[in-house]
Amino acid sequence: MTNASPRVPRTVVPIESSLLIAEAFDRAQVTELRHSVTSCAHAAGLTGQRLDDFVLAVNELITNAVRHGGGKGSLRLWRQEGELVCEVADHGNGISTGWLDDRARPAPDTAGGWGLWLARELSDTMEVVTGEDGTTVRIGAAVASTERVGRHRAE
Template sequence: MTNAEPPAPRTVVPIEPSLLIAEAFNQAQVTALRHSVTSCSHAAGLTGQRLDDFVLAVNELITNAVRHGGGQGRLRLWRRPGELICEVADHGQGISVRRLSERARPAPDTAGGWGLWLARELSDTMAVETGEAGTIVRITAALAAQPVTRPADS
């Protein structure tokens, strides 16, 4: 008989974080997708004004993908500890450096140009990768720490 130790338990690191939504969309799916984002974001812990702001930011991104990114896009929404992340990708012609560098609020009478500004203002972080093959915009919203519930002492 050998005194071999049992194998150590294996830790499996998930390839995908807590993926909530992964969906392709076009104009016809924008409203349903916004409702799905609202439900999943609320279930992940966003509430009140934070929820409204995040959903509006996502809506601006998916609307931009349809209008400026070839009529369709892909959305992924996932949760990591302490934050919710949404990524919207399209296959448009990209966003100009000038447009990306604009940080000022658009003039009130401006019909367009609000989408990226709103998404930036209404989310905690925003990152953009863009080029001739399309654009990927990723926004985040911090989630409030969940209180630890402890059993009552007897």
């Protein structure tokens, strides 16, 4: 979902969700935050390549917030039934519609422009809300339900 509205809504995490991380960050916290996301995503049920892909997608979003969104941002990570969701928000000037609408893979020799493309490719869902007051990107990855994970381990 792309919405060029001037106000960036802040997330309301559904009651049935489990909030894992809610943290503001700047350049100094990027590495530590990536490690926290890795630990929480693993505990929530992502493993192997799915875990690596999700963490890389999140890393691209937090790096974009620092580079293009005013130098800082906020991250929320939560688990809801069947899905791990991460939302990264910043207070930059927004993303142009042309940039958001271009879903083509960047040219291999392109130095920038990979972040949103990678996040979209490496997650199951992606929504972007952007405007003059900032950008919020939400990605999701399907995970097995808690009950199912527990039964699978017991088998």
